[in-house]
Amino acid sequence: MADEIVIRTVDLSKQFSIRKDKSLKERVLKRGRGRAHAEQFWALREVNLEIASGHTIGLIGPNGSGKSTLLQMITGIITPTAGYVERTGRVAALLNLGAGFHPDLTGRENVYLNASILGLSRKEIDRHFDAIVEFSEIQKFIDTPVKFYSSGMYVRLAFAVAVHVDPDILIIDEVLSVGDEAFQRKCRERIEQFQQQGKTIVLVTHSLEQVQKWCDRAILLVKGDVVAQGDPKDVVARFREMQGPPTDSAPARQRTDVSIAAARALDPDGVAASTFASGSPVSLDLGIASDDALTGWAMRIELRKADGTLAHSMTTSQRGIELPALVGRATVRIDFPALPLAAGNYHADIAVLASTGHVLHDRKQAVRFAIARDCGDGGVVALDPTVRMAEDLAPARTGE
Structure with missing residues (x-):
């Protein structure tokens, strides 16, 4: 049903402790003093949300506003300090780069591991395996340990697994920007298919234009509080107003002319x-x-x-x-x-x-x-290092 509530958070709150000890010596000297040297930080405070099936939700806000923490509690990765989450249906999530991947396992082994965690049986994974690998476009590297994967390869495989487990809810936390343009286009097409099928999607992104284009509802988080939710255009406009121009000793106003x-x-x-x-x-x-x-x-x-x-x-x-x-x-x-x-x-x-x-x-x-760019290197700067086998190199000299 289009109006069925599939995600509900009730007074959802999360507190973290930030240790202030700066060295091993300080930690030893202050041992036994409990939490006296830890600062308590509320990442979320009494968040109450209802997300209905069939909607695409854009979750926006400044860095440190609690967006990723909220998604991790919705998916059950971390537990709340107070409040609770109600969730209906199978959830597939892409939260951080390579989350759920074991670096020493191959791509093939990680497909089976991730898909089983998401609820698929061995037979179901066997049935979907070829489609997952084909979608990810990393056939040549599927039997290579993922610790040797580039960031783009991580995302390709993680997204391929997530969309092939037939989730009722797809949660994406700002990872699709890592892939190249062709793969991002493929991801957008698959997301559009999910929307047409009435799936629920929760998307965290810094692209406000993306929120207005893809989403039918937006939620604005600031310092752990929900300050606006509703029509994406209105919520994005509110966020832009809050960002405002930078200030020095006095507020700076933009000139309308x-x-x-x-x-x-x-x-x-x-x-x-x-x-x-x-x-x-x-x-x-x-x-x-x-x-x-x-x-x-x-x-x-x-x-x-x-x-x-x-x-x-x-x-x-x-x-x-x-x-x-x-x-x-x-x-x-x-x-x-x-x-x-x-x-x-x-x-x-x-x-x-x-x-x-x-x-x-x-x-x-x-x-x-x-x-x-032809290669799948990640990061921001394009570098072109050369690689040679050690046998071709002169022995390194040691200091005298």
Whole structure:
């Protein structure tokens, strides 16, 4: 039934202890003093939620707001300090990279281990095994210990297992951004199939656009409290209002007459594009508009992975670039001779700054683009190390 409640949390709370001992000596000297040297931290406080079947829920909030803790309690990985969770149906979860994988077991062995944990019998796993491996696209490495897998290979296999156990509830905690663009597209298609089948999906992501596109309901967590829930557009707007501009000694207000009117990524031929080869030149074309005279201003550009990881940050003032006074509209071109980034989805956060450094106007995820790369290396920076067998190398010299 579409209105059946499949996840309910009642006064759900979680407290963690943060040890303050800084060394082994301190721990020995303070032995027996109990929790006197531990700080108590509430990750969640009295969270009450009801999630109905057939809905796709976007869980958003700043870092440290308790999103991952909430998902781990819903899935039963950690127990609450107070309150409880009611859950109906089989749950498949992708919480952290490689969660549930044993590093010394092969991909094949981990498929059987994970699928059995999720409730499948040996016969059921046998029946689904070929489809899981085909979906993951790591056939050549299925009998390799997963400790040798790249982050992309981890995600491929984990997602393949999760979607083939026929879950009633699929829970995803910001891991799909690790895969390459082609695999992410495949994942999106499978998620859309789940939605059409009436499955329940709970998604944690830093991509607010993704929440508005995929989800029919959103929940905003801040410092362990639910501060908003409902229509994704309204909840996302509330979150953006709360983020606001950075402050120094006094609150900074954005100017309504200044705007980033347009933004796009260009290839070396000056053509707008959304996918670039790793290491290729990329330009950002930014249209800046100001109704009143704008002097002494600067721009900040932050390149981030889809999960929010900062890849590069710069401001024109730090680089000694002076931008001319502006009235009306002008185009600022940022040329990157090469972007040696690892494969994945990225975006550029753009801001117009006053001479004091205050933000006059900012535009999160103003430009979104993908980096394509043949190898499956993870991380942010694309490196090309060479590998040789030790027999081909001169013996290492020891210090005298």
